[in-house]
């Protein structure tokens with residue numbers, strides 16, 4: 001009897017569970033998974049570990065690895081057939097200490113020039129395993145794998161496995177790599193975890209909050225990150241590893257730093273301005289930007305954290321016609337329409353938050369309701385994205401969630417580039433400066449004319465009302481233009497000051513007209 005009761009109870013539970021799941025409609029969100037356990041793997045101390053590669057300027061690749069042996073050489077031998085190395089490059093090395101931890105020798109060796117879309121076989125430090133890498137193609141199509149906030153849990157493993165199944169050329173990571181959070185050996189285990197993928201395709205990363213590892217009074221931030229994940233900042237004219245840019249096939253990619261100063265007086269801001277000016281959309285029709293903290297996010301997590309950076313930098317990206325922005329930080333997925341200034345805008349960028357790589361903190365489930373008009377798709381699941389640039393105008397984006405350990409494609413969309421859309425893709429400064437130059441020259445010419453007319457009139461002891469009106473109109477137009485400029489840029493210099501002077505001049509000329517122009521003393525005799 002008690003046995004039957006037990007069976008009935010079990011049955012009831014099962015029915016309730018199934019009903020619950022079905023009624024809930026969605027699939028049940030998985031909890032975070034455990035941090036992976038890395039068994040102690042004794043290696044000879046000169047054996048290369050944690051090998052990863054990154055793009056390092058045109059046709060070059062940086063190979064990074066670590067050895068425990070401080071005398072191991074920073075050389076990479078490479079070639080296009082296995083075991084036969086036709087070239088050798090000498091690199092540099094670094095190391096760092098962090099509280100009680102001392103890193104191994106971190107080698108950075110740039111190899112190249114390399115052919116496009118070609119497999120190379122290489123060996124680090126003159127010994128150990130042979131690795132292989134494939135260089136990206138130099139023309140379309142080109143495919144990127146995108147996953148942020150990775151960490152090193154069971155979910156990270158599942159995300160990496162899915163990425164491994166996809167055919168891609170370059171991995172893009174919008175911040176938060178190892179979740180070492182000051183425990184330096186976790187950087188080493190992360191390096192070990194990602195080595196199979198990161199040694200075969202370039203990993204291009206930018207920093208997240210988990211890379212800071214700043215301890216009060218003790219260390220500068222980003223010590224481990226900068227030492228281990230050196231990116232091509234010098235190659236792209238930047239002075240900091242926290243922001244840089246690079247080209248792949250027809251795509252210009254800008255990696256910004258959410259945790260480097262970004263205000264209008266910052267180095268990062270000046271560098272971004274200069275970098276955007278250099279973009280040639282004929283050569284790189286696509287403009288893609290990555291950073292960690294999202295500007296468009298309707299998840300309750302991390303609301304408003306990106307606002308200051310957005311206020312400073314979004315106008316630059318908009319004026320340059322950025323097509324796509326990838327961010328992380330929020331542990332969920334969200335895709336927007338093209339947006340600018342908090343609203344959908346056909347000339348803005350599509351923003352994609354993809355901070356769901358699989359870290360130990362788990363997912364961010366709570367969303368703002370109702371969704372903002374710009375939010376197209378949002379879901380709190382672990383996963384990764386694939387971005388295939390098919391040609392200069394069409395790209396296919398898909399997001400794959402790690403549903404039940406299968407890489408399910410959950411969101412997909414064709415994105416057309418801003419090139420040829422009628423939107424400005426030439427940059428604020430070029431357009432702005434040309435307009436300013438034209439406007440300045442035009443106004444200057446009119447003022448000279450007005451001055452000449454007044455002089456003529458003065459000789460005749462008369463007033464030239466035409467000249468006065470011309471001067472008034474010029475001053476009024478200047479007031480309006482510079483006033484607008486000031487409203488857009490909130491810059492006192494020069495917009496605010498010029499607008500201010502123009503207002504005064506306009507008032508002065510109006511007063512002159514009203515008071516009957518210049519009054520000449522009647523001629524003697």
Ligand SMILES: *[C@@H]1O[C@H](CO)[C@@H](O)[C@H](O)[C@H]1NC(C)=O
Nearest residue numbers: 117118137138139140141142
């Ligand atoms: C890259 O090489 C593969 C074969 O190795 C080829 O199928 C593909 O078309 C090439 N891609 C480009 C853009 O050249």
Ligand SMILES: *[C@@H]1O[C@H](CO)[C@@H](O)[C@H](O)[C@H]1NC(C)=O
Nearest residue numbers: 389390391392393394395414
């Ligand atoms: C680009 O690719 C899209 C999608 O495959 C296609 O419809 C379009 O015609 C292509 N454009 C060019 C210029 O090849």
